[in-house]
Amino acid sequence: MPELPEVETIARGLAKRVTGETVDSVWLGSKKEPLKSSAREIAAALEHSRIAAVRRMGKHIVFDLGRDAVVQKSVARAHSPAESTAPRAQWIVHLGMTGRLQVCEPQTEVEKHTHAIVRLSSGRELRFVDPRRFGRLSVAKAGDFDAGGIEPLEIDLESFIRLFHGRKTPIKSALLNQKLLRGVGNIYADESLFRAGIRPRRRAASLTREQLGKLLVAVKDVLKEAIALGGSSISDYVDADGEEGFFQLNHRVYGREGKPCLVCKTPIKRVVIAGRSSHYCPKCQK
DNA sequence: ACTATTTCCTGGATGC
DNA sequence: TGCATCCAGGAAATAG
Secondary structure: OOOHHHHHHHHHHHHHHHOOOEEEEEEEOOOOOOEOOOHHHHHHHHOOEEEEEEEEEOOEEEEEEEEOHHHHHHHHHHOOHHHHHOOOEEEEEEOOOOOEEEEEOOOOOOOOOEEEEEEEOOOOEEEEEOOOOOOEEEEEEOOOOOOOOEOOOOOOHHHHHHHHOOOOOEHHHHHHOOOOEOOOOHHHHHHHHHHHOOOOOOEHHHOOHHHHHHHHHHHHHHHHHHHHOOOOOOOOOOOOOOOOOOHHHHOOOOOOOOOEOOOOOOEOEEEEEOOEEEEEOOOOOO
């Protein structure tokens, strides 16, 4: 369940180890399942490209791809140098529920459910492993990829209020809607609503400006605290170094059904909203 | 134009 | 111990 803080942690770790590397070749295990673009397009975009940057957009990891030195030289003769060095494509990875990107030596045993192997000029490999196959790989022209929604850590209060205007859907569902805010998932939606004192089933449109103001502060605080702790390690999440995050120790409602509320001791409730388990304190949240 | 529900997928947990 | 069933959930697809 990598959400914004986990994806941010992973993207930072990957940026540290693969920025500047050139892709020699690519192996894709399947022609379809995890691929949103065709295998041919993905391989063509990656091979002989230089990884100029790795960054996060919502829950997506974006690799900005430029041309490698050899191609650059030949292109520079015919075109302007500026044209040849500008990033020309992007490789976009969504980890789904169980996806991982690991950087390893080629002799490292290939794990079960490895769907892609990107061979780097340093000899190391970047592998995409995803048992549940909810993850997705795609490519786009530089700047073309649209992750939808607005980054929750960048949005201002008025825009945040506007997002929920007139929406009858439960606020929990609205927070999970990536076309509104991008990056908030089930854990951080529950934790944010608890901190803001708002029940997950409340209709988005019924919230006052004051409540939405509180919610926005809660969302930003929760995400920032989680990033600082390297994300939440539940089930099999580890970052690019194989390190676990620690924010799960700070969860106040998620996964605490029946346990006493840390504020008022009332047992935490769990209900299903939009097919997602949602945890809240019936006394602290109205 | 929205909103709600179903589907995809596997491993780990649970129950008998 | 073994086997069946349930559950986790992001996002696309489908239904209303």
